[in-house]
Amino acid sequence: LTLGRTFTLGDWIRLNDAVEGRVVASTGRSRQILTVGNNVVVLPNSALAKLGLTNVSRPEETHLLQLTIRLKPTRTPSTIEEVITTALAGCNLIIKDPGPVVALKGIDANGIDADLYARVKDPMRMIRARNEIIDLLHRHCKAANLQFAPSVSSLLLVEQPRTPDFEHSGERRLV
Numbered sequence: 001l002t003l004g005r006t007f008t009l010g011d012w013i014r015l016n017d018a019v020e021g022r023v024v025a026s027t028g029r030s031r032q033i034l035t036v037g038n039n040v041v042v043l044p045n046s047a048l049a050k051l052g053l054t055n056v057s058r059p060e061e062t063h064l065l066q067l068t069i070r071l072k073p074t075r076t077p078s079t080i081e082e083v084i085t086t087a088l089a090g091c092n093l094i095i096k097d098p099g100p101v102v103a104l105k106g107i108d109a110n111g112i113d114a115d116l117y118a119r120v121k122d123p124m125r126m127i128r129a130r131n132e133i134i135d136l137l138h139r140h141c142k143a144a145n146l147q148f149a150p151s152v153s154s155l156l157l158v159e160q161p162r163t164p165d166f167e168h169s170g171e172r173r174l175v
Contacts, residue, residue, distance in 0.1 A: 029045060
């Protein structure tokens with residue numbers, strides 16, 4: 001770990017066991033990571049050497065934020081893209097250069113799927129930036145009379161079998 005220089009103090013790292021945070025201390029026996037939840041995780045070097053590690057501070061600390069949304073197809077895809085792009089332009093917590101990208105990725109009778117990509121200055125801003133984007137999307141979509149669509153996985157189409165009308169059946173007369 002010391003010779004490989006995979007990370008240094010101050011770097012933001014993500015481990016395969018889902019621990020993520022800034023390296024705040026390093027000794028010959030362990031590393032300390034400050035998480036987003038303001039907790040210090042102490043990792044013995046022996047355990048750290050066995051885990052996969054991503055240094056998200058290199059080559060630069062900017063971090064990609066991705067968000068997927070689904071809107072009802074009540075307007076043209078280009079109009080939907082324009083509303084989303086306008087909402088992202090109003091976000092103060094994302095980097096403007098390179099600017100955010102809207103990728104329309106699918107359409108069906110129930111919705112238009114879009115992936116939003118934006119960069120934040122550092123991983124500590126991810127949650128606040130995501131919250132700001134969601135708030136702005138809600139406001140802009142409401143103003144443009146766009147509605148969010150249910151996810152494809154939540155749509156359950158069940159064909160109802162035809163049953164005789166109870167009111168007019170022989171069973172009703174018997175009761």
